[in-house]
Amino acid sequence: MSLTRTTCPYCGVGCGVLADADGTIKGDPEHPANYGRLCSKGSALGETINLDGRLLTPQIRGQRASWTEALDLVADEFSAAVRDHGPDSVAFYVSGQLLTEDYYVANKLMKGFIGSANIDTNSRLCMASSVAGHKRAFGSDTVPGTYDDLEEADLIVLVGSNLAWCHPVLHQRIAAVKEKRPDLRIVNIDPRLTATSELADIHLKISPDGDIALFNGLLAYLVAEGMVDTDYITANVSGFDEALAAAKTCDPTESGLSARDLLQFYALWAKNRKVVTVYSQGVNQSECGTDKVNAILNCHLATGRVGAPGCGPFSVTGQPNAMGGREVGGLANMLANHLDIENSGHRDAVQMFWESPTICQQPGLKAVDLFEACARGKIKALWVMSTNPAVSMPDANGVSDAIANVPFVVVSDIMARTDTGDLADVLLPATGWGEKDGTVTNSERRVSRQRAFLPTPGDARPDWKIICDVAARMGWGDAFSYDSPSEVFSEYIALSEATRTFGRDLDLSVFADADYAALLPTQWPQNNHRFFADGKFYHPDGKARMVAIATPIRSLGSFRLNTGRNRDQWHTMTRTGKAPRLGAHLAEPYVEVHPDDAAALELEPGDLVQLNNGANDCILRALVTPRVAQGHLFAPMHWTRQRTSRSMINSVTPSQTDPVSGQPALKSGSVSATRFKGAWYGFAASLFEMRPTAAYSAVARTSTGWQIELADLACPDDWTVEARRITGVSGGEVAAIEDPATGLARIAMSERGILQAVFFAAPRPVALSRSKAIELIGTSAAPFDALAGRIKLGQPDPGVQVCACFNVGRNTLITAIGHGSVSIEDLGAQTCAGTNCGSCKPELAMLLRNAALPVAAE
Template sequence: MSTRTTCPYCGVGCGVVATVAENGVSVAGDSAHPANYGRLCVKGAALGETTGLAGRLLAPQVDDQTVSWQTALDTAGERLNAIISEFGPQAVAFYASGQLLTEDYYAANKLMKGFIGAANIDTNSRLCMSSAVTGYKRAFGADVVPCSYEDIEKSDLLVLVGSNAAWTHPVLYQRIVQAKHDNPALKVVVIDPRVTATCAIADLHLPLAPGSDTALFVGLLNMIAAGTGSLVDFEEGDAALAAAHEWPPEVVATFCALPRDVVTTFYDWFITAPRAMTLFTMGINQSSSGSDKCNAIINVHLASGKFARPGCGPFSLTGQPNAMGGREVGGLATQLAAHMNFEAADLARVARFWGTERLAQTPGLMAVDLFAAIGRGEVKAVWIMGTNPAVSLPDSHAVCAALAACPLVIVSEVVADTDTSRYAHIRFPALAWGEKNGTVTNSERRISRQRAFLPPPGEAKADWWIIAQIAQRLGFGPAFAWQHPHEIFSEHAALSGFENNGMRAFDISELARLTLEEWDRLEPHQWSVTPEALRRGWRSSGHLRTVPVSPVRAMAQPTTLYPLLLNSGRIRDQWHTMTRTGTVARLMQHIAEPVVEISPADAARFSLCEGDLVHISSPRGVMVARARIHHGQREGELFTPMHWNHCFARQGKVNVLVAPVCDPHSGQPESKQTAVRIAAWQPGWQGELYAREMPELPADLYWVRKATDGAFHFTLAGSGDAVAWLTTWCQTKGWEMQTVRAGTVRNLLAWDNGQLMLGWWSDTRLPVIAHDVISQAFITAPATAQARHNLLAGQSPSCSPAPGRTVCSCYSVGENAIHAAIAAGCDSTAALGNALRCGTNCGSCLPELKALLSEAANEPRRAQGVAFEFGKQFFPG
């Protein structure tokens, strides 16, 4: 049986078709969905592999004891009521997630703001998109994303700034690639301190100094004004111009650490392009001046007239599947439902619609401030829904300390063990993707249905149901008497049109009249924003607004003790804090552990080699990662992924380093720049451990857990005897052991009735042993003594070379196989695809394939700011 539903990863909002069979769930792209037309990235293609029940939370728990739903709900209600009675509603907070469905989000917001009576509900979208929300509201008077994906094909210039879309929005990136292939005149500019995979299609790359984006766009505004005159049609136009007048190209170039001719080339391209789009995301938003950065971008589109037309506009790409839906229902502490604000008329309107006299009258605590208030004891109860703030928030040591001291922590979760759920007094088992029924909204304002195709496992329940049950126990039952998510959606849609009359941008009230059957069949629906309305905006004055912006540097700056700037972000095959993707073996093949990218010059400066383990430290904490020397990394700067946590690595959390510095307007933290230092760590040994049962790891080891079919897999490092603790563990199990010690090598195999139970290979540096050989041995044990001896020695049973680092996760194609194919005559990505299949599915690996081809051809590295040549070899077949 096949079901059309929506991918639960990034904000592209791809449609997928899930098919349930006896051997599991398979997932394919939905060719009819306008967000992706059948394309999927490697994460989306692997969704079927995330639907198992291993590690699921399947029953409610109170104080670490499994209980009935009745007991869990009654206990939560009693404890919340007690705190509200003694300390008032401001002592309670909710922290939600862009992973929730719109119906779940609506229920949570209504309960917290409308009936508990405080606005202390915020969301992890605060960490991603809140600066964009602020920017749009200041310019247009409403949180309106004024672009659609189809504008990409209609544009003459695409500017990607603070976005490694090739890895973070792969399907949208492939759409850009296709648009460039179909229209060779289309130019692409990438603005990013790093040479990322996205640069593979750039005609121009501007590797500017971290945090200097504002100056680049303020300078562009100055150049636009010089050619077109004043901005008399916009509020604050003269003030915005005056601020920009101080930023001629030579000043911009110095501030951004770019050659002047590169800056002027970009300006010329933007000004002369008939149509231009700027696509931006975390690299812009996650800044102490993120709101101003967003408005600097919006300003140039307003001033140049490159908005409210096809192929034009400032386009914020959301990072989560329903960050936009959360904004629609008021999931941020600083807004009301249906894009309304904490203003007298809106407050009265929402109170009338909900029939409440308890509506919160002022904005609530934003994410970072919320957890600081928990730490101070001001907020005494927090309900966390579908997110992992112990990992994702800055200064995570302080966040964990706050949760540990909080009198009441409630967690609604899919997974039994997360960094955050370890602090929970009450755990509610929530439905996972595949079991949920509702809607989500993607980056281009398109509402899509998420349909259930699997039955609820154990006692897991929908988030909206859990919220409604708690509302009843708090005395608000009549307002939460829904029996189906369709009823919640209808209420949400009706509120969007309530007393609207075209005065508010968000209005989907026509969907409020859908019957249950019509809602079940709902096709992807984009809520309308007409060009006429965009040109007028939703400000009371009837005018759009340009915002005066004065560029400032990032709050974090290098010092003598902390001489490097650390940037953090996403990688291609992992998602958020890995609770879903971290369990899929093929998604661990590309980058399997915390890494840190460092320039060759800095590697030499700090005496680091490729593959070294390093300590990265800031005044707040320390993390451990493996060094990768990357020629596209600017000197004096580092990059590390944000995904790893205490469930997948010891000391792998990047946010233990990051200061809780936020944008004063949006409350979004500055996650992209942290002053750190780096030093090599040389453990006595490193090793690879595979075990059929979960091992008991000593507390003093560094470890990384890696998903592997058929076994638990860890990379370990430490000092002392590498085998002693494993020997003791195997002896308690009664397993037969084989060991070998030769020089620094310490290897061990353990057997039980001819079945391989444990394998351990170690040396002073990470051993080289083919992962697929070990995995196969756990499925089919070596039959002969010689084969066992070869396995113990870390040798492949065949003469075939090790595949090397995985480049194509879809087909598990390694770097060594690609090098061999290039040596055999494959001179394009199409040829590699024909020979190895790499690059022929989701396309996420195409930039890396092109890079390998370039290296093989001994092409000189591109100088900073030099135009990139685009080739048709991106398209296999």
């Protein structure tokens, strides 16, 4: 077997992968980002490379078309819009899923040839506030940290980052260091108790957006205790006095933490020189996200804890190429190579290098503004590449309507059906992971290759090639006449060389003579380089700037809504949704509710909750847990209109943004909550794909087909007809148990002795072992045994999945603990849980801890 070295397409950790067309997936032990480790999503990549649901030919208004027809139409419509309404009447919305080469040519076409900066990216939702904070502090969007710093630190502070679920391999890397060096201290700052909190020595349950009060308080404490580096500040930092004056006006207890907790954290930060502060979406996705970033950076700058091994601020990116997109100018407010649109010298240099007829003169529309312009009719032609804004943007229903309002919409994607693609006039089939070649840059500035190991399916083409084909038809063929992604990469490196006179941080000269085909994972400007070690920054005076930050005023509704991710899912599930074992961990959309709030809402186990923001609503399964604070709710963002009827959480998230970065405040929605009172609730498992139709429905793949959770406001006239409609089984035999007095219905459908589907309905949420029912689909199980919930004699119910790699359930683990397992290692030896990717280890630790609690006497 010949395995191809490539890079994982999920988060910004940038893990190396060894892959083969037969579905074999292994971690690359030689890749410095992961050294062979993979998370559950990465381990399951082999289950996601099939062609089910793939877009394989171009389509024009729902009809199959040739590439010539589709590309001619796209070029004609964009050219007409520019001619009739000006360059700013068109827009691209692109993605951190694109490779750097794709990103580069899209940016070049829009900014240098069409002449508008209306190209923004879903990275706006992810890292824009970090970019803005870096530029204010350092004079450039420079991430100074490296993964090695995590292993050299004496204190790691995780702020707004559920690393265990969102960047699992980094979490595992920290856990390994903690095991070797128990003196390493870890602080987890998060309004929720998460899987990451299991590894922490201290969990600070901060109030939402309390980060500024916390870190302003830290700055004032460090000054009061004489812990600032005055020599470093004098030589290398400006703005200290103003930042300190602002910090002193803050009350640290506005963070929501007690004076005792604050003092404990401040003292820990002060006494450990080697401090790494890792932050992510809990910081960035806020109306004051940029200020939160600078409040953190202020503390590192005031103590000189930046640019040295084992210390510094470290923003970790959410997407595989969010960093690469920033490098080539993928955001609407920047040029390629970290240059500034507002700087005429920068504009002239880029235009001269590209030999382009024009160059954008001002920043373009950021994501939220872009779709608002679509709604107002300002955008006449829109091209969405490799992302799904009709789901992922805040106010997703409004964004969907806005896209529908654009006269001409193009979507490049790998899937035939997405919520955004359903709104397109033209669909262009793109190659996906495993089929395309290019580069990505991870969170520590390391450029790695993605390499093809699968044949190109159908008529699909790489994104860079599609963009160049359109550019040629718009009259710019000579400037986009690349024959391969390596030629695009070479031009990108040459642009970096041509603009080095500006003294920016993005120095790619290490790649000037690189063999593209054999490119090894390499950091820019060179491996193991530490930015700012010499105290020199990128502001004109060479100094860093501390920023005066005021505490924000927060106004809350009845509930504060926080959104995020699940351990085993990615974005809108176009890829991870194909892997049944990834869906088994948390198979339907849910919202975490504090027990006291659940009692006030009169919620019982399994109930559904309806959230409303005054304009839209959504329905989610209530997960009652003390992990969230009273008055707070948490819901993941993965479910789409393809998978649910009314459970898209971004239908109720606000479109408010940070005024500096334009990043949406996806973690600070204000909603009301009420119990959803269905007339009936149901569950079905089927061999056939099912579609969401009821007032509440959530569909997921299973190991034997598909499952669906249901609830509706009116009972059907005939349960058997309803069961057939939902499960897609039209023939065969039916076995039914119905009790009109209680409203219970259980129906099994078989054909030629093979169980095709089961359907359960009741006036309250259906209680049964889903895993048992799912396992019987496609077998010769007797229909009435299936309806009784029975399974093979002597086979226990494994319970809800905890370990995705080996499909180990909660009941199996509890049994193992009862039989003497007292550690994660013991559980691994007995059940295999946690012995592959390790993503479930925090949950194993929770089960062990809970089992150790003494039973209260009655």
